[in-house]
Amino acid sequence: MNEVSHMTTVAAATADIGSLFVTRQSVTLRQRVYEKLRQAIVERRLPPGTKLVERDLCEQLGVSRPSLREALRHLESEKLIEMVPHKGSVVAALKQRDVCEIYDIRAALEGPACERFAQLASEDDMASLMQAHAQLCKAASQSDSDGIFRAKTAFYQALFSGSDCAISQVLVSSLNTRAEVLRRMSIARKHRCLQILTEFEPIVEAAQKRDGAAMKASCIAHLEAAKAAALEQLSIVERENTAHDSKRPNKSG
Amino acid sequence: MNEVSHMTTVAAATADIGSLFVTRQSVTLRQRVYEKLRQAIVERRLPPGTKLVERDLCEQLGVSRPSLREALRHLESEKLIEMVPHKGSVVAALKQRDVCEIYDIRAALEGPACERFAQLASEDDMASLMQAHAQLCKAASQSDSDGIFRAKTAFYQALFSGSDCAISQVLVSSLNTRAEVLRRMSIARKHRCLQILTEFEPIVEAAQKRDGAAMKASCIAHLEAAKAAALEQLSIVERENTAHDSKRPNKSG
DNA sequence: ATGTCTAATATTGTCAGGCAATCTTTGCGG
């Protein structure tokens, strides 16, 4: 909690230099507060079950209460925290059933997106996917888990963009945010990095052949493996928490 | 806009009288503001494209700006409105592709939920589903579109509850909210009411037989019909808007 | 020692007022 640092005054406006069309997208303070808290949650600096006290958060983030409350609304909408009126917020915990359901839903959404991608993707879309895959290979060969994470994000963005499934993209992104703690932890294990490489190879080959059925099947196979890895991590975390709880009798009671 | 009325002072706390376990669930003002605005949007009193001005809304709703802003965050998270920093909010419009995607995603989530329901549902779950279906039949025979709407909501709640698909339920509910304008409009048409009855019959029969595959197939068939009805409504709305726009040259420009 | 009740404390929900930042509109001059 002490590690939630004050925010830097980064320049807010960004311009789309890649085309003649200039769009300005300023970043509000509430968005930055949201991002800071989200990061603290996925990095487990605010672990599941932590009670969030507004006044304390305001002090540590250096922002006013209304701004914080709007950011908490955003976290709540993504189910990263749970709020009960008049009682406050706690960081949400994932149950086993949640993890299973998240990965099943991802399969249900990503599978059809693969089929559409194989049909609809432009050459630019295909190039974006290949670039993301190249980044993934590079990151995996270096066991750079942050790099893997970023490359996967880029990969999925290319997939959903090239298949014109914007709503699915939002939903999958939101589900990924919920499972992000476990995803980061499993990606951080060396042998999982190598597995991911193996799992993405057939996805990409099928995409290039524009074979939607094969791409879908490979994507789903990858998700099954990712689900198993996440469930394993969840077991480990739950065992840690049980050990942790027995060392401090009834303190969290 | 003038029709967004001041809120009544309904008692906030409700207790679960049905069991020995008493849970108190107070309803906050921001939740009530959210609900009021959501209702105004789905009833088209705040039509797509409407600019939402905070000060005006505060005046009409009789609430303070921070409370309104928190409610707007909720509407934003459900994509009912779109906000651009420093420019404000507009009520979101649905495009054809959105409608297609929403129904495809629903099929991808409700199909597997049907399979699980057939496997997992308790006798109580099954009874809840049958009760909802009975209400649906009653409402449809009376061409009571509000009643149909409520019965369908209860039906889906029973389905997701009995299949232990809580996350899918949240996602589907959110998608339904986005499409609610079109759904209400199509349900309001008499011949669509009768079709819905016909479409739900095989779903319910399959559920009773615990035949998951048949239930899934019937559910998906219903969704295909609902999609077609919603797309037809969208065309009608868009034609109205085009006619509307040509009667007022460049006023909304 | 345990249980119950009341008062004190902490926290959330909401309001009011203010000002800075940003965007949009209006008016004037070339």
Next chain:
DNA sequence: CCGCAAAGATTGCCTGACAATATTAGACAT
């Protein structure tokens, strides 16, 4: 008509305050 500056409108954010609600601490009885 176009460009620019000023005025006006609106959003973003802060501060301070108070009501409502939940939790905790302390006192008292058993």
